Amino acid sequence: METVAVDYVPRGVKFYYIYKALAHPENNGYIQPFTLAERLLHVQEAKRTLGSGIEWICDNMDNGLKAALGGAPNSEFIIDPAGKIIGARGWSNATSLRTDLESLVGKVSPATIVADLNMKPVASKRPTATGVVPRIQINSVMRAVQVKPLVSDEPYYVKLRAEVDESFMSEGLGMAYLGFHLDPLLHVHWNNLAAPIQFRVQCPVGITMGPGAGRGPEIKVEADGDPREFLVGLEWDAAILPANRLADSPIIIEVDYFACHDDLGWCKPIRQQYEVRLLVDRNAGSVRGRGGFGGGRRR
């Protein structure tokens, strides 16, 4: 893509990457941002790690542009000067794009090749130890559900990802995954010298989650960046809580944790709350490594 941009920007063609919701959260530790400011941190990280000269546009937090343009993870469009979509591709393809632009504005010869570029991609940095806490293994297709962080005085250094298994999806009785993931772009780590993470659950009538509280493991390593994950039972009685009221009946999860920021030199206790709605989150992405299907994870 960069080679095409180098050749056709001088011909008046504009190029933009559109930064959208993560397609595969947890790859390289990156997790879904909660706010526009956090998504803009992702954009800066993308610029840093890719070394690209192409400008970025950031989608809004309603994922409006992604939805308006088909919702695919790596789609590509050519827009004419009148604003009409004259090229639309489900997967970006630099070779095909170059062919399209040749027919529109002319051929560039010789074409720039990757070796001509001076791009210096940089690996993502994870200064804190990972691989300390074993990850949960799940033997089911999982679907991400909607999680909304409630107002907090502190950034959400730890972000909750909630998923439900196929048994719950089909029968209303199954397991829920609660994963508390450190946001690597906020540069904090767990303080394992203090009390481990704890959470408590409040369910609306008609939904039961058990256990209703949990506590993270005691870790001997002083600091780490691994997620703290829990599998809990989940039951939904549709006779008590009809499906059309799920959107108005969130599960409240309150979490306490200690976080440390080495650069700023602080460690502090943080308490934050989430609303979890048992509705599919179509912008949550799918977690790889354990397989994945439609916004969830699979072993």
Place this chain on the structure above:
Amino acid sequence: MALGQFFFRWVFHHKAKNVCDTFDLYKGSYTIRALQKITISSITTPKESSVFTRHRSSLLALSLFWLLIVIDITPILAQPGGRTGGAQFSQVTRLLNATLPTVNVFDAQGNPLSTASLRDSYTVLVFGCLT
């Protein structure tokens, strides 16, 4: 798949009353199980010697249905993409010739930006993320 489904539904609705006395239908369901039941019951539980004659048109329609399924699933691409196989994202390719929707987004510094401003030149937009 749309044409195949049309024929399946045509068989389901138009022939159902002829075969109801040989098996139970899954009402309102177009699952493969229902299709198999039609096929199996028609052949193995004859109430009359002329069951094949009676259900001949159903079997003919079903054969045509399966033929259409085979034809219908042949992938058709609006434009060749960078990957082979996998999802073709027809919801993307069907946007061809549409006007770029007006959506409020942001530049990399967080300044508001409207897609309506992406005019007056050819513009390439590529979706992506860190993962």
